[in-house]
Amino acid sequence: MKPVLSLVAACMLSVFANAAQIKDIANVVGVRENQLIGYGLVVGLNGSGDGSSSEFTIQSLSNMLQTVNVKIDPNDIKSKNTAAVIVTAKLPAFARQGDKLDVVISSIGDAKSLQGGTLLMTPLKGVDGDIYALAQGSLTIGGKSQGRNSGNHATAGTIFGGAFVEREIVYDIYNQEAINLSLKESNFNIASNIQNAINLQVGGNVAVAIDPRTVRVSKPDGASMVEFLAGILEIDVDYKALDKIIIDERTGTIVSGVNITVDPVVITHKDITIKIEPNSYEDGERAIDIKDGTSIDPVANLIKVSGERTTVASVARALNKLGASPSDIIAIMENLKRVGAIHVDLEII
Incomplete structure (x- = not known):
């Protein structure tokens, strides 16, 4: 029997906006291992x-x-x-x-x-x-x-x-008048959100987003930099993680956002054919659930997916039922990205 590819819908990659503390999405430049x-x-x-x-x-x-x-x-x-x-x-x-x-x-x-x-x-x-x-x-x-x-x-x-x-790395953060926050991922919106959240909390314009990766924060007069940093790193900001698909080639695991969709396309890989069709029912007709809108013909190795929206999860689930190997599923996902049917980043690890 062919190995089955495991599919994990990652909440961390959800398209819904969440609040996150600054310390979870940015580092203080110079403070590292x-x-x-x-x-x-x-x-x-x-x-x-x-x-x-x-x-x-x-x-x-x-x-x-x-x-x-x-x-x-x-x-x-x-x-x-x-x-x-x-x-x-x-x-x-x-x-x-x-x-x-x-x-x-x-x-x-x-x-x-x-x-x-x-x-x-x-x-x-x-x-x-x-x-x-x-x-x-x-x-x-x-x-x-x-x-x-x-x-x-x-x-x-x-x-x-x-x-x-035996030897210490000296970093004099106490006497610093300003520090730079480095975002873990470049994003104009998140940099702007961090800037606005700090300024709203502290007052004035102590924070300035220099670029999509860096926010410069100046210490208020009379404040301790250590105490000041402890406070701003705990501030909650609006945060929306970038959608992406991560494939572990060694274990055959796919991790994707729950709402990442696949555009209508027909793809043939070896003896497997996938046909993703747009919504074909009439106006006013009840939408077909993705699970119910997926039909598999084991004899012809044909997967037909139709409905309001087709997700990466539904395609991977159908391929699993058909008995596709992990390498086959990874190749199909890569080609879906190349043809433009998937609009998020695809990362192979």
Whole structure:
């Protein structure tokens, strides 16, 4: 039997306007996480580490031993209890020295498993090359049963709170006279709504929409920027999310707004034919529900959809009933977009 494509009607993508707090749809420019990365060694593996073909692991182990006054030729190292790994972490905004960070460890050699390993002290650097944290500790593999952590072949792990912040990223927000809000999605209407909502709440013209992505907000005289930001980020504004269709090609999941329609069109894909017809009933006749207006001929692989409006959900549901594969449904959706039958953005992830 062909796999069935799952269809989720996302309330988050609904066409209805909703109220949203500014903090949910915009960020304060400069206040963000920073990515950290480092190269390290995991030891204590039960013969499941990198083999002799991973020369960088052997050389790294030799260099590490020299730091503790043990000099050894890399050619004499045969240990399979060590693995070379890449360590990554996220440095939160306003992190202070001594704060703990979660780190993710991933093998880069031919290690079979990192199960039971311990990460040796690893410096984590930012894009500028400076060290911002130090990571060390025992790995937690977790209970995953698929992917890289399947069975005994766990080549990635985590150390919760395994890194300590050593260097802070300074951002002097207290002495700022103005800040910029960056919208998560460019939209003229939302930028204007944020500007108007802040000015209405605070008074005056403290907020100015510079472009569809940026709103500049000036601090009132005598106010604390921290307290001022805490207040404006809680303000509710009229918000309407952009309609879009998101397709997860790996899992075969389609997420779309509940009211995204498909224009009349005829499309043939392999042995499947879809015919979407405009409203064909007479004036005054009761509208036909989408479900009732969809007819499927399994023998001819023909889907006929007629009614007041045809949605992406009804097309996907009909294709599922016909037994179309996920790849077939994704291809049909892409072609519906190309021909202009769907008027919203289509995003493949």
